Amino acid sequence: MPRRTLLVALPAIASIVAVIAQGCSTGTEDMSEFPNLSQSGNGGPNGNDDGGGVSIGEGGIGSGRDASWDGTACAGARAEAFRVPVYMQIVQDGSGSMDAYNGDPPNTYIPGGREKDPLNPNRPAKRDDGKNPCPLIGACDESWFGLTGKKWLAARGSLGSFVDSLSNEQNTTFGVGFLLFSSTEPANGGDYSRIDIPINRVDANQAASIKQRMAPKSNGAATVYPQGGTPLYASITGQGAVLARFDPANPPTSLASGGKRVLVVITDGVPSPREGYSQPQENEAVRQAVAALKAGNPSITTYVIGVGDPTSDVGDYDEGLLGKMAVAGGSPAPGCNPNWADGDPNSIPCHFQITPGERNSQQIAADFIRAMNSIRDIVVPCDFPLEKSSADAGQIDPERVNVVYEPGNGGAPQQLKHDSSNGWIYNNYNADAGELPSKITLNGASCNTLRSDPGGKIRIVLGCKTDDPVIKVN
Numbered sequence: 001m002p003r004r005t006l007l008v009a010l011p012a013i014a015s016i017v018a019v020i021a022q023g024c025s026t027g028t029e030d031m032s033e034f035p036n037l038s039q040s041g042n043g044g045p046n047g048n049d050d051g052g053g054v055s056i057g058e059g060g061i062g063s064g065r066d067a068s069w070d071g072t073a074c075a076g077a078r079a080e081a082f083r084v085p086v087y088m089q090i091v092q093d094g095s096g097s098m099d100a101y102n103g104d105p106p107n108t109y110i111p112g113g114r115e116k117d118p119l120n121p122n123r124p125a126k127r128d129d130g131k132n133p134c135p136l137i138g139a140c141d142e143s144w145f146g147l148t149g150k151k152w153l154a155a156r157g158s159l160g161s162f163v164d165s166l167s168n169e170q171n172t173t174f175g176v177g178f179l180l181f182s183s184t185e186p187a188n189g190g191d192y193s194r195i196d197i198p199i200n201r202v203d204a205n206q207a208a209s210i211k212q213r214m215a216p217k218s219n220g221a222a223t224v225y226p227q228g229g230t231p232l233y234a235s236i237t238g239q240g241a242v243l244a245r246f247d248p249a250n251p252p253t254s255l256a257s258g259g260k261r262v263l264v265v266i267t268d269g270v271p272s273p274r275e276g277y278s279q280p281q282e283n284e285a286v287r288q289a290v291a292a293l294k295a296g297n298p299s300i301t302t303y304v305i306g307v308g309d310p311t312s313d314v315g316d317y318d319e320g321l322l323g324k325m326a327v328a329g330g331s332p333a334p335g336c337n338p339n340w341a342d343g344d345p346n347s348i349p350c351h352f353q354i355t356p357g358e359r360n361s362q363q364i365a366a367d368f369i370r371a372m373n374s375i376r377d378i379v380v381p382c383d384f385p386l387e388k389s390s391a392d393a394g395q396i397d398p399e400r401v402n403v404v405y406e407p408g409n410g411g412a413p414q415q416l417k418h419d420s421s422n423g424w425i426y427n428n429y430n431a432d433a434g435e436l437p438s439k440i441t442l443n444g445a446s447c448n449t450l451r452s453d454p455g456g457k458i459r460i461v462l463g464c465k466t467d468d469p470v471i472k473v474n
Contacts, residue, residue, distance in 0.1 A: 085259035094183030098226035099149035117148035153361035158368030166202035182228035192238035229272035291328035302329025304351040382447035408455020
């Protein structure tokens with residue numbers, strides 16, 4: 001059958017919003033979250049209206065030709081595809097077990113679970129609440145001064161590295177907020193329905209605020225260290241509500257509207273049962289809370305990072321619950337086993353599993369950083385939805401569309417091939433069946449290149465036959 005040429009209405013400016021799981025062109029995330037950037041008021045990535053849509057007149061799209069383009073008659077129209085921001089809220093476990101504190105026997109620490117704190121090498125041997133922290137009650141000596149839980153040191157250091165990397169990139173489309181539950185300084189006195197560190201673009205100030213939230217105070221007075229229980233239900237429901245109502249314009253932030261909402265829960269324990277709840281009931285309430293966030297409007301995807309020994313008693317570390325949370329939150333690892341337990345080497349967990357073992361805090365932190373970067377890669381996708389604009393916007397031929405990548409460092413633009421391995425494709429497009437393309441998807445090396453370049457841009461060039469040259473070759 002001869003191929004049918006379709007005419008489709010010009011797409012509004014496309015935006016990156018879909019989740020890509022363990023790759024660039026596949027995933028299970030809901031694709032219905034694309035904002036309508038063709039209406040005024042949404043603004044572009046800098047908060048102005050340069051991202052508000054595309055208008056077609058006699059001269060083509062936007063400003064038409066410029067020196068970057070070939071200049072032939074076919075390449076007289078182009079549209080920039082803007083990134084939609086990500087709003088990420090991190091919930092960090094600050095319970096006593098993160099400091100390797102052991103409640104059974106009481107007032108002891110887990111052997112091998114602590115090391116010298118580089119930010120406070122003279123930390124008193126007693127816990128911050130005055131209780132005896134020694135491995136044997138009454139048996140303190142100077143060797144125990146300055147010790148802190150390896151899991152806490154790893155989480156503190158890795159989150160610092162994560163926000164520093166975002167700050168160094170000057171990424172204007174990735175916002176991060178932070179909540180520390182429990183600890184010696186619980187957020188808002190333990191009211192987890194309030195904001196701790198509000199979501200904003202991660203610049204030097206935002207990175208410093210997040211790092212300081214977990215750091216010992218420089219004046220030697222109050223310190224921030226793990227202590228207390230694990231109020232997962234209150235933290236997830238409270239911060240889920242904070243994330244759901246987050247509006248980047250009120251109070252004003254440097255983020256654009258219409259972003260994807262992501263909750264990251266980092267924990268090493270099991271939820272502390274509320275009054276009247278058994279442990280199984282509390283666990284199920286936490287799972288349902290995560291599922292409700294995913295089903296809500298706006299939808300919130302929850303990622304879970306668990307740090308603990310999966311072979312330990314389920315009362316100390318419940319990897320089964322963490323996997324169920326990841327499934328309910330819409331973030332299971334591809335091909336994972338929802339019933340993964342006891343460190344099963346023949347399958348993979350649905351959550352991000354970090355097993356400290358006998359490794360030091362720096363080795364554990366490397367796993368934390370990999371997990372955070374993996375989550376970041378997943379939620380920064382490579383899909384560009386093609387949305388119809390107004391009726392008078394003109395029409396284009398889908399066989400005369402090209403995609404150009406412009407590096408954020410000002411390097412030469414690169415035309416991407418219409419290729420299913422390392423270029424771009426129309427997603428869910430069958431011309432012979434009379435279907436219209438709904439979006440453009442970058443894949444392979446093209447996707448990886450764009451994801452690693454926060455300042456990079458994608459331009460959709462109209463008029464030239466697909467894969468014909470549309471940029472100058474110097």
